[in-house]
Amino acid sequence: MPTITKLYSMEEASQHNTQDDCWVVIDGKVYDVTNYLDEHPGGDDVLLSAAGRDSTEEFEEAGHSKSARELMQDYCIGELDPTPAIPELEIFRKDQPSNLVTKFSSRALQYWAVPAAIAGISVVAAILYSRKK
Structure with a gap:
């Protein structure tokens, strides 16, 4: 039976950018790292600077180990919704x-x-x- 993954919009993920509520997006997956802030080897400021946005590039540049990548799975809460948010358009008729x-x-x-x-x-x-x- 396939697992159901919760989808989050980037707008929703961006609202979680504080020390009390910290989410990061990496490779299209959303991670709630709030409880990991104190344990992060690079310090909580690294995660807080990446909070609420897609931090894939910074994550890859840091050269995380295989064990760090495995640990990430414990904090995964869902995936980024691939459908872009399109603003509603107003339609005008001549009459x-x-x-x-x-x-x-x-x-x-x-x-x-x-x-x-x-x-x-x-x-x-x-x-x-x-x-x-």
């Missing part, structure tokens, strides 16, 4: 009223109202000044 027109008209009013008011006040002031003469 659907667009907020773009509303936004444009409010911006136009905002940027033209003040100069128009100043011009109007200037005209009124000029007329009143010319009547006094």
